[in-house]
Amino acid sequence: MSIKRIKDYVNQEITVQGWLYNKRSSGKIVFLIVRDGSGLVQGVLVKSEAGEALFALANSATQESSVRIRGKVQENPKAPGGYEMLIGDLEIIGRAEPYPLTHKEHGVDFLMEHRHLWIRTPRQNIILRIRSEIEKALRDFFHERDFILADAPIITPAACEGTTTLFELDYHGERGFLSQSGQLYSEANAMAFGKTYCFGPTFRAEKSKTRRHLMEFWMLEAEMAFHDMEDSLQIQEEMICYVVRRILEKHRADLEHIGRDVSKLEGIKPPFPRISYSDAVRMIQESGEDFPWGEDFGAPHETLLSGKFAAPVFVHRYPAAIKAFYMKPDPADARVVLGADLLAPEGYGEIIGGGQRIDDPDLLEQRIREHRLPEEAFAWYLDLRRYGTVPHAGFGLGLERMVAWLCGLEHIRETIPFPRMLHKIYP
RNA sequence: UCCUCGAUAGCUCAAUGGUAGAGCACCCGGCUGUUAACCGGGUGGUUGUAGGUUCGAGUCCUACUCGAGGAGCCA
Missing domain, CATH: 2.40.50.140 (Nucleic acid-binding proteins)
Structure with a gap:
């Protein structure tokens, strides 16, 4: 019962x-x-x-x-x-021994040390039940649209994008890494299944220490053959609205119980505003900051931009120099790429990053060289362009940031049962 | 990695450089509708570690360890 x-x-x-x-x-x-x-x-x-x-x-x-x-x-x-x-x-x-967690207040340090017990308390319990429903809603969304779930490997032979710091491991004498993204594999899957997604843990070894970062987080990555950036943005929009609707439907009372202002979520409807990187730079400059075109946005910039909209906002066409090597250049302006990030409202920052991928084999090869990536490790990735290349696009959603936004949480550590954070691996 | 702040009872916090305390938890007793129940009593401390200043250090100084908030990087 x-x-x-x-x-x-x-x-x-x-x-x-x-x-x-x-x-x-x-x-x-x-x-x-x-x-x-x-x-x-x-x-x-x-x-x-x-x-x-x-x-x-x-x-x-x-x-x-x-x-x-x-x-x-x-x-x-x-x-x-x-x-x-x-x-x-x-x-x-x-019969329980004297229980460490009383019904009085506790500090974060103590609670994190007792995370295995903390998840029993009503607030944490509610958040994690909402996380469960968000995961289910995401999976329902993709399966209803005939996407095939094709999971990417967690142990990989090389850096996916070559930029971030990875966790390295000894793979029976070979170098292995914990995956920072399943995307490249998802591209292969898209050429096999048409529309695919993968959903699993992702690892970043950077010594990030903020309320928005985890060393291990869950990412849903969708990849679609014969889709361009516009198609991808539409799917993202639908996906976010689908999940918001589901959570309001199933967890309205829970959200209110943990103090979430649900009216902020009720207003989330398509279409989401879209601004170009250049527009965004102009908006930052208008706020009085001396921000040069070509630089990447920091957290305060994202907050400033998303603060201007009630719904999540797409920022598209970033300079190629600050984006990953596989991003397709905009035919209308070669300085920028057909990529877009989705910034959540209320200062929750980037929850999705995505875009259209390079489909031309020669350009892709050139980019791999420009980024000084190990060419042998990317031979299979180039094959995808050699054997029946098609325009394709995809995106990656950070689950924990989505949970934090929907639940209105201050810190991402409450969005996952056992957060892995900098210098924190217990329990 | 950098900046800022912090560390006192199991927990949350007090304590002008001068005998370390309260609430909660736990144990004992009381109470027939509680709402983080309440009332009375009790147990509980090498004040993060190492060194220094001082007649005297929880308090001042130095280093280290651990943690928090933020930055960068990103989802």
Whole structure:
């Protein structure tokens, strides 16, 4: 019996299995607040009705002990959630030792050290349940549109884009790296399946230490043959709206419970505003900053730009020099590429990066040389252009940033059960 | 890697350079509708580490360790 469905069982006898979240007692009545991962329910036990032995047992239960309670469900406005159980029987399955996490405030350091217990608390529990639904919505979105899930390898032989720092490992005597992106493999998959996506963990070894970074994060990467940048932007737009709609539909009360202003999400509708990199530079300059064309935006710039719009905003056609080697140049202006980032509102920054890929084999080869990438490692990638090249485009969505935005979180560490952060690998 | 700030009881925090305290947790007792329940009592400390200044250091100085916030890089 899941606590979430308790309202369907009024006046019926049910059994709930869970953990003792909290207990309040007086001499002749005791309240046991039990959680089971789906919600909380208050169990009531009156001494005169339950008898000495059962009453003493209930009084002795410690916080987070695992319990099984049986009793009749009844409506009661005084109970949290509006329903409670009159306990007829109680079994303590595993008595908990003194529990480190009290119902008072704790510091971040302490909570992170006890992340394995912190995820039991209501707020963390809600966030991670929303994450679960976001992942499911994303998968539903792509499967409804006939995308094939084709996962990319996590252990790779070379840097994907050649720029960022990777985690290196010994692959039976060869050098291996933890993947920083599945994109190149997704391109191969797109040539095999047409429309594909992959969804898995991604690793960055940079010593980033901000509220927006993790060493290990989950990225959904879609790649579509016979699609250009415009097609890709439309799919991104639809995808974001699909997920927002789903979360509002299934988790509105949860969002409100964790203090999210849902009106900010209700306004998320297509089409999203689109500005070019050059427009964005102009907007930054108009704000009074001396920002040269050709430089990449920093976090404060992204916040400034996204702050001008209520919906997520696409920034497209970045200078080729600050983007990855595989980005296709804009035929109308060779200085820029057909790539776009999606900036989430409210200062949440970049949640998607994507664009159209180079489909010409000679240009791609030239770019690989210009970027001084190991040519042998990219031989297979060039093959994709040699054997039936097509215009294609794709994008990568950072799951944790999406969760942070939808839930309105200050810090990305709360968006994943066990965040891997700089110098933090326990628990 | 850089900048700023911090580290005192299991937790959250106090303590003019002069005897280390409170609330919560835990243990004991009380209370028939609690809402982070409440009331009374109790247990609990090498003040992050190492050194220095001083009659005397939680407090001042130096180094280190760990952490937080931000920057850069990125999703």
